Amino acid sequence: MATHAPPVEFALPQVLTYPASTPPFLVAQGAEGRLYKTTHITSSRPCALKYRPSKSYRHPILDARLTKARIQAEAKVLDRCCREGVPVPAVYALDAGGGWLMMEWVDGVPVRQGINVWLGERPEDDAVPDAEVADETPLVDLMNRIGEAVGALHRTGVIHGDLTTSNMMLRPWAGGQSNGVSGEDGEKKKAVGGDVILIDFGLATQSVADEDRAVDLYVLERAFASTHPRAERLFTHVLEAYKQAYKKAPSVIHKLEDVRMRGRKKSMLG
Numbered sequence: 001m002a003t004h005a006p007p008v009e010f011a012l013p014q015v016l017t018y019p020a021s022t023p024p025f026l027v028a029q030g031a032e033g034r035l036y037k038t039t040h041i042t043s044s045r046p047c048a049l050k051y052r053p054s055k056s057y058r059h060p061i062l063d064a065r066l067t068k069a070r071i072q073a074e075a076k077v078l079d080r081c082c083r084e085g086v087p088v089p090a091v092y093a094l095d096a097g098g099g100w101l102m103m104e105w106v107d108g109v110p111v112r113q114g115i116n117v118w119l120g121e122r123p124e125d126d127a128v129p130d131a132e133v134a135d136e137t138p139l140v141d142l143m144n145r146i147g148e149a150v151g152a153l154h155r156t157g158v159i160h161g162d163l164t165t166s167n168m169m170l171r172p173w174a175g176g177q178s179n180g181v182s183g184e185d186g187e188k189k190k191a192v193g194g195d196v197i198l199i200d201f202g203l204a205t206q207s208v209a210d211e212d213r214a215v216d217l218y219v220l221e222r223a224f225a226s227t228h229p230r231a232e233r234l235f236t237h238v239l240e241a242y243k244q245a246y247k248k249a250p251s252v253i254h255k256l257e258d259v260r261m262r263g264r265k266k267s268m269l270g
């Protein structure tokens, strides 16, 4: 946790300008918003504060309306997911008019990072030795946990809208999970261990249409293939676990075939 306030590059939302025991720490700066780490109620309770500053290029009334609607929509979806047991950060507080949403801090690293540690530096076209394939269980288990999380999400009628391995965090299990394996193998195993928590619901919508769910899966499939080409063949485990977690999955997977076909046609036409 930061002990000193970082240099203030941007105007802070008012809530972060009050005297607080924990100075806000800017974690991420995106096109639409900023993500700060700070604390909620007590200094030992870390939280994430998502702030959408006003956009000077938009008409002020439209801008205020849009920001408010987005913060409210994200909070509503997170709240719904939380109540239905989908692994997402809990909402602590919000001020939609002020453009911010405060939520539970998820300790850990993005799934993308964990998978990359597991895969190591091996060049993409390197043949995978059999022994290594035989010991892929921790990575396959992670694929299963991703499928379960997405299945739980779709079961509640929520479409994420931007499923990637950067929009999922790996919250480490207590004591790690290297199961006594030390050295490089232990580290790799630990890197893909932990609970999968879905984050960034800025583009989420509520829908019960198979088509929308299939597009959500397709976005993840494409993102996965381009981010982790050497693990692409393991994506089938995500879909298998999705089927186990969500009873209407077969019709979504069926739709996914159509969505893939459309995607292929589109890329052929350029």
Ligand SMILES: Nc1ncnc2c1ncn2[C@@H]1O[C@H](COP(=O)(O)OP(=O)(O)OP(=O)(O)O)[C@@H](O)[C@H]1O
Binding pocket: 027, 028, 029, 030, 031, 032, 033, 034, 035, 048, 050, 089, 103, 104, 105, 106, 107, 110, 166, 167, 199, 200, 201, 202, 203
């Ligand atoms: N609850 C959280 N706990 C810990 N880290 C988080 C949390 N939420 C987000 N982060 C970190 O901050 C980064 C940016 O968050 P997020 O993706 O939600 O913002 P964004 O991309 O700016 O949002 P949007 O796409 O809605 O504009 C994430 O990649 C993640 O590393």
